[in-house]
Amino acid sequence: MNRRVLHILLPLITGVLFLTAWHVAVKMSGSDIFPTPRQVLDGLGELVRQGLLLKYVVASLFRVSWGFIAAVLVGVPLGLVLGWFRPAYAALNPFIQILRPISPIAWIPVAILWFGVKDTAPVFLIFLASVFPITVSSMAAVQNMQQVYLRAAQNFGLGGLELFRRVIFPAALPQIITGIRIALGVAWLVVVAAEMIAVNSGLGYLIIDARNAGKRYDLVVAGMVMIGLIGLVLDVLVRRLEKFDEVRWGYGQR
Amino acid sequence: MSGLATITVRDCWMSFPGKEPGAEVHVLERVNLDVAQGEFVCIVGPSGCGKSTLLNIVGGFLDETRGEVYVENAVVNGPDPGRIFVFQENGVFPWLTVEQNIGFGLLSRPEAERAERVRHYIAMVGLTGFEKSYPRELSGGMRQRVEIARALAADARVLYMDEPFGALDFLTRLKMRSDLIRIWQAEKKTILFVTHDIEEAVQLADRVLVMTKRPATIQEEVKIDLPRPRDLDSPGYLAARDRIFSIMGMDAHGGGG
Numbered sequence: 001m002n003r004r005v006l007h008i009l010l011p012l013i014t015g016v017l018f019l020t021a022w023h024v025a026v027k028m029s030g031s032d033i034f035p036t037p038r039q040v041l042d043g044l045g046e047l048v049r050q051g052l053l054l055k056y057v058v059a060s061l062f063r064v065s066w067g068f069i070a071a072v073l074v075g076v077p078l079g080l081v082l083g084w085f086r087p088a089y090a091a092l093n094p095f096i097q098i099l100r101p102i103s104p105i106a107w108i109p110v111a112i113l114w115f116g117v118k119d120t121a122p123v124f125l126i127f128l129a130s131v132f133p134i135t136v137s138s139m140a141a142v143q144n145m146q147q148v149y150l151r152a153a154q155n156f157g158l159g160g161l162e163l164f165r166r167v168i169f170p171a172a173l174p175q176i177i178t179g180i181r182i183a184l185g186v187a188w189l190v191v192v193a194a195e196m197i198a199v200n201s202g203l204g205y206l207i208i209d210a211r212n213a214g215k216r217y218d219l220v221v222a223g224m225v226m227i228g229l230i231g232l233v234l235d236v237l238v239r240r241l242e243k244f245d246e247v248r249w250g251y252g253q254r
Numbered sequence: 255m256s257g258l259a260t261i262t263v264r265d266c267w268m269s270f271p272g273k274e275p276g277a278e279v280h281v282l283e284r285v286n287l288d289v290a291q292g293e294f295v296c297i298v299g300p301s302g303c304g305k306s307t308l309l310n311i312v313g314g315f316l317d318e319t320r321g322e323v324y325v326e327n328a329v330v331n332g333p334d335p336g337r338i339f340v341f342q343e344n345g346v347f348p349w350l351t352v353e354q355n356i357g358f359g360l361l362s363r364p365e366a367e368r369a370e371r372v373r374h375y376i377a378m379v380g381l382t383g384f385e386k387s388y389p390r391e392l393s394g395g396m397r398q399r400v401e402i403a404r405a406l407a408a409d410a411r412v413l414y415m416d417e418p419f420g421a422l423d424f425l426t427r428l429k430m431r432s433d434l435i436r437i438w439q440a441e442k443k444t445i446l447f448v449t450h451d452i453e454e455a456v457q458l459a460d461r462v463l464v465m466t467k468r469p470a471t472i473q474e475e476v477k478i479d480l481p482r483p484r485d486l487d488s489p490g491y492l493a494a495r496d497r498i499f500s501i502m503g504m505d506a507h508g509g510g511g
Binding site for chain 2: 146148149151152154155156157167170171173245246247248249250
């Protein structure tokens, strides 16, 4: 079976089956609240005509980007330092492990207190959600690095910053990218929760507002569909990073 | 420090901490060896006896518990770019191409000189055409060639080789051995080579040092005064091989006693 058929036809078939099952289930349940696929499509069309869809998508992407980029800029160096210097690890890792399980949702009241009802609060929540997977991955990447690479590098007289730049960082990069990929998924997941705290735009806001302002479940599900599709696109883009020759070696044989 | 050979190990002991607190694992005791400039010396011994540990100590990656190690008339404090360690597997950097790997120790040299050296050693190990390939695209034998070329290109005077052909199939091993001898004769490096394969040692070395079980010492030295390439059917070769087998307490057919 050739690859085009596999990767395009099969999902298409599954998709059609799924949509059919969804439609049938709604009709058979007799619900007049939960939308059929057709109604969701109409809802999306309505948002496009009002110019809201693009506006909300851009707003969500904007917040996720800022929070996520901040998490990368903080988490990667922090993880690398903690992975390399034992005293730093001993000093800080316990606190990271305590903070990590606290869901971003639990941080909402504190975020509002610190940042008020503005864009900064959701960005902060997205940052919080992303920074832990990135830090932990970067840390693990250094700690789990093959000793052979270090020994070979030291054999050639490398030390300090040069050792880091030419060996430690390249060796850790595949796992760092994996952490970034996970973090992006989490960040996009959290955007819904983050936007529920009284901002006026974004896909998370759309969902909450559509339900509260008139039980418009067709818009609720439309929002969910958009979140899912954009999440897929983001993941595909990050996976492109894994194709570079400098990191491909880290992802197993296929 | 007169009278020192290129590599001199005097009364070396090595212990590691054991599993229980206060316990110790004694790996090496009373190890003495000398390697002269340009010599090819093999260390053989039973599995786990500590020959790799010894090589790592000489290479500067481990600190001996007791004793002295001198290489090129200086105490060994750590690894040195003039004395390169060749690992059994995975020593080559997977994020660099073949030519980037081989040029790894040459970054301080001018571009033209570096390119020329890389080209020369790629040809010497038989990898012309693979300059831009990545290690994951190469076979195990080819990766080991990259590692050897990398050491030579950096002008290593001494090579420490830790079972470098152990992960390769039989035929590749035979080819790598003959290529290594050819390179050694051309470049005149000092080589200290660890292997568990007695035949390999007899095919390669000027002298074979035979280690005991752990805690290991060097129990005997077998000089191999045969022309290279070694004839695997000659009486001299077979005698040396059988001698080493019997020193290690085995007969040549692999049995005990």
